Amino acid sequence: MERKHNKQPKLHIKKGDTVKVIAGDDKSTAQRERTGKVLEVFPEKNRAIVEGINMVTKHEKPSAGKPEGGIKKVEAPVHISNLMLIDPASGKPTRVGRKLDDKGKLQRYSKKTGEFIK
Template identity: 70%
Template sequence: MERTNNKQPKLHIRKGDTVKVISGNSKGKTGQVLEVNREKRRAFVEGVNIVTKHVKPSATKPEGGIEKTEASIHISNLMVVDPATGEATRVGRKPNKDNKLQRYSKKTGEFIKNG
């Protein structure tokens, strides 16, 4: 009998974080995380990775046309922005005063507030 691991992977990025793109077409841009897909390890970031989509006319949108929307970007191309300095930083986990694991900035050592 095979065991399957149903646990979702822990990611360094969460919804509501401010992140900086470190590679790709949108390199250097910063934005807020709108949504995270943990299975695919991708995130939607506000104002980053904009794609044009051709929309067919329908009952809800009779004019159709071309829309610009955010596409997902792989989380390996994103770094969390340190709230204290405003620079991109790596993220670690350590217990806070309540002995709960919380994310912290590896540059400054300060805790990162959740979303």
């Protein structure tokens, strides 16, 4: 069997998924659950940008378009291993697997409920 060196690995999350942070500084606590929508995924770096998670401060230099400059908060990428998909059907965090559907296409499925995702 030939190896495909340039092929990107399949990831368990996609843009638009709702995820829960399971590790790192933004990990959920008993009082609050840190969840957000995936805005962008970087498969080559195994990272994703999640809405409202891992906020960092960026300093903007004054320019012609924005003469006052300023400080703004933006989301920084989070490693994919620190994120867990929230099942759209049940609303609970679940592990993700891949199996063939009835049409023979490889689809993601929830290991908790066994149902296909999207």
